[in-house]
Amino acid sequence: MTEVCFVGDADCDLQYELLSRETAREALSTYDLRRPFENAIALSTVSLGAAVSLCNDLNWYVVRFVDDVLVREPSVDDDEWLSRELATAVRDGDVTGPDTGEYLKVYGLEEPEPTPEDPNPKGPPALVEPLYVSRQDGAVPEYDLRDVDDTVVVRLTEGEFTV
Template sequence: MTRVCLVGADGVDLRTELLTRETAREALATYDLREEYRNSLVLDTISLGSAVSLVNDLNWYLVRFTDDALVLEPSVSETEWLSRNLAEAVRDGAIDPEATDEYLKVYGLTAEGELVEPMYLTRQDGELPDYDLRDVDDTVVVRVTESEFGD
């Protein structure tokens, strides 16, 4: 199963915004929506292709109501998310899955389950540098494309 996580923008109730709009509601109707992180919607799809297609179908809403759209593809990594652009590049064969772990966007994760202040990092000798923007309970690692790095 490939997981999709839509991270709501500040001040937006993402679930309400998506489910009160007919087209988004219909696109999401067959999925079990969960809130893995504060103000996020997480759902499971059958493949990387279906995850990318769903995110593309929801693009109009994502531009307006989200800060990020992430994809967790177990064949690439069991624990690290892919950015939307990287997921699409892997699906299209433009980037080899084994070559996706250099450029990272790391979110802090608070005790309340909120994703905060992403920090852009690169692995050094296979190791992930520490997140140091603030004290957090954990981190969420997102692999990004080189062109997204530092956006």
């Protein structure tokens, strides 16, 4: 199964924006929606082609309310995500899975902070401050923008990396 994750813009509630609009709601109605990250919606599709097609179907909403689209394709990597542009290139046969791992965007992952009102906060972790790096000797460089609980690695096209 291929996973798609829509990460919302910081200034909107992505779930509300997508599910309050009939066309997007209908396109998403056949999927089991999850929240792997704060202000994000994820789902599983049957293939990489179906994932890219769904992104294309929702493009009007993606342009307006989504900060990033992540696609995880097991035939490329079980743990690392692909950018939407790279997922499209893999689907179209312009690049193969093994040729996708050089250019990366690494997000920090922060768990919800305890507060006096809520010492044990629940909810998904937040993606924070991406770091653009290239793989060094086959390894992902360490995330060093801030102290984080974990990281999320997203593979990019060369064009996305050099912009």
